[in-house]
Amino acid sequence: MTDSTLTPERILEAAEEVLRRYGPDKTTVVDVARALGVSHGSVYRHFPSKAALRDAVTERWLLGVSLPLAAVANESISPLTRLRHWFDLLVTTKRRWSQQDPELFATYLALAAESREVVREHVTTLIAQLITILNAGVASGVFYTDDVPTTARALFHATARFHDPVHANHWADPEIDSAYEGVWTLLVRALQPD
Amino acid sequence: MTDSTLTPERILEAAEEVLRRYGPDKTTVVDVARALGVSHGSVYRHFPSKAALRDAVTERWLLGVSLPLAAVANESISPLTRLRHWFDLLVTTKRRWSQQDPELFATYLALAAESREVVREHVTTLIAQLITILNAGVASGVFYTDDVPTTARALFHATARFHDPVHANHWADPEIDSAYEGVWTLLVRALQPD
DNA sequence: ATGATGACAGATATTGAAATTTGTCATCAC
DNA sequence: GTGATGACAAATTTCAATATCTGTCATCAT
Numbered sequence: 001m002t003d004s005t006l007t008p009e010r011i012l013e014a015a016e017e018v019l020r021r022y023g024p025d026k027t028t029v030v031d032v033a034r035a036l037g038v039s040h041g042s043v044y045r046h047f048p049s050k051a052a053l054r055d056a057v058t059e060r061w062l063l064g065v066s067l068p069l070a071a072v073a074n075e076s077i078s079p080l081t082r083l084r085h086w087f088d089l090l091v092t093t094k095r096r097w098s099q100q101d102p103e104l105f106a107t108y109l110a111l112a113a114e115s116r117e118v119v120r121e122h123v124t125t126l127i128a129q130l131i132t133i134l135n136a137g138v139a140s141g142v143f144y145t146d147d148v149p150t151t152a153r154a155l156f157h158a159t160a161r162f163h164d165p166v167h168a169n170h171w172a173d174p175e176i177d178s179a180y181e182g183v184w185t186l187l188v189r190a191l192q193p194d
Numbered sequence: 195m196t197d198s199t200l201t202p203e204r205i206l207e208a209a210e211e212v213l214r215r216y217g218p219d220k221t222t223v224v225d226v227a228r229a230l231g232v233s234h235g236s237v238y239r240h241f242p243s244k245a246a247l248r249d250a251v252t253e254r255w256l257l258g259v260s261l262p263l264a265a266v267a268n269e270s271i272s273p274l275t276r277l278r279h280w281f282d283l284l285v286t287t288k289r290r291w292s293q294q295d296p297e298l299f300a301t302y303l304a305l306a307a308e309s310r311e312v313v314r315e316h317v318t319t320l321i322a323q324l325i326t327i328l329n330a331g332v333a334s335g336v337f338y339t340d341d342v343p344t345t346a347r348a349l350f351h352a353t354a355r356f357h358d359p360v361h362a363n364h365w366a367d368p369e370i371d372s373a374y375e376g377v378w379t380l381l382v383r384a385l386q387p388d
Numbered sequence: 389a390t391g392a393t394g395a396c397a398g399a400t401a402t403t404g405a406a407a408t409t410t411g412t413c414a415t416c417a418c
Numbered sequence: 419g420t421g422a423t424g425a426c427a428a429a430t431t432t433c434a435a436t437a438t439c440t441g442t443c444a445t446c447a448t
Contacts, residue, residue, distance in 0.1 A: 006422085028408080029410070029411090041413090041424065048411090150372070150379075153373060153376055154380045155380070159352075164361075167360065179348070182344045182347055186345065186348045186349070186384040187352070190380040190381065190383040190384035222439060224438080224439065234393095235393055235394065235442085236391080236393075238441065242441095243440085243441075244441085
């Protein structure tokens with residue numbers, strides 16, 4: 001039976017399902033409760049507000065991005081290859097998502113825009129992964145930088161056009177790949193030891 | 195008398211004034227005509243559509259950005275200093291604009307979002323200015339790159355977070371200046387001859 | 389002849405009354 | 419006692435009627 005006890009986890013699943021079906025504007029707490037066969041008051045027993053529920057859904061989605069990236073960041077391969085794989089995965093994940101299901105991506109975008117704090121933490125997580133890769137590279141002498149955290153943040157910001165959803169409307173441009181290569185080339189040069 | 199013959203120029207001035215006052219959503223061609231004391235049919239004699247009028251206003255605004263930058267791009271100072279001044283001017287212009295008059299900036303943003311082609315040309319213009327600076331630097335040996343146009347475009351994209359209006363909501367963040375310095379440091383390193 | 393007008397049709401936007409939603413909490417069921 | 423319920427007030431959204439706007443063009447004025 002699907003209707004065992006009500007848990008935050010089950011509510012999140014239902015919320016994702018409803019969001020997927022109705023979009024961010026038309027999804028209501030009543031809809032989510034209905035999908036679960038409970039009253040909306042019961043949902044409020046597990047999430048203090050609709051905003052908190054939305055934040056939790058956003059966090060779940062962002063984990064889907066950051067967990068695979070964490071695996072890459074900790075792979076036992078050369079730091080330069082690892083850095084490239086990491087950015088490739090970040091960029092292609094976002095791009096595929098935005099193109100294969102634009103409506104769902106728009107939903108994700110709308111949620112993220114309202115869950116600023118959750119997104120901020122996500123970005124911090126990603127930059128921490130970059131720090132891991134940079135540290136490995138500096139230790140083995142293939143990267144030079146006198147300030148790893150600053151450089152990690154700079155790499156993230158310098159590539160924003162290719163992974164920040166606010167730029168998603170450019171991800172189908174024909175020049176996007178060569179533009180990405182151009183920035184990558186520049187950044188790799190910046191990391192080279194003298 | 196302000197009511198001499200009706201010209202595109204006078205219509206543009208009136209349109210800017212009305213946009214400034216009412217914002218992009220509530221501005222109508224009828225409003226613009228009223229501001230000029232003419233019928234809206236007369237406006238259509240000079241602009242084929244409301245979209246064309248909007249594009250022309252956008253183009254005018256963007257010229258306000260690109261003309262001062264052109265001056266910097268052609269200054270007779272060291273290419274590295276010139277590059278830095280150019281980006282500083284670009285970044286501070288946008289930032290001041292977005293913070294001193296957020297409503298007008300939002301208006302500009304809304305117009306630009308609908309005038310894609312005009313914006314595309316604006317970006318091409320800016321990248322051409324970067325090419326000028328890079329060429330000077332390569333000629334005098336202070337910059338290295340084997341592909342000036344690609345590098346110019348990469349520099350523009352890598353700094354998008356600090357000048358692309360889609361990122362304007364981060365321009366008041368306290369770390370924005372150090373983030374900018376971080377990216378700048380990286381990019382300068384990438385341009386250094388071996 | 390040149391340029392401005394305003395009536396018009398179809399498309400779009402506004403408005404405010406009615407319906408729905410959010411979040412609370414006294415009550416209910418087990 | 420624990421957890422779910424649904425009635426409720428306040429806030430928000432929906433909807434359809436009404437008004438306005440866009441773009442055209444036959445007509446007017448100079």
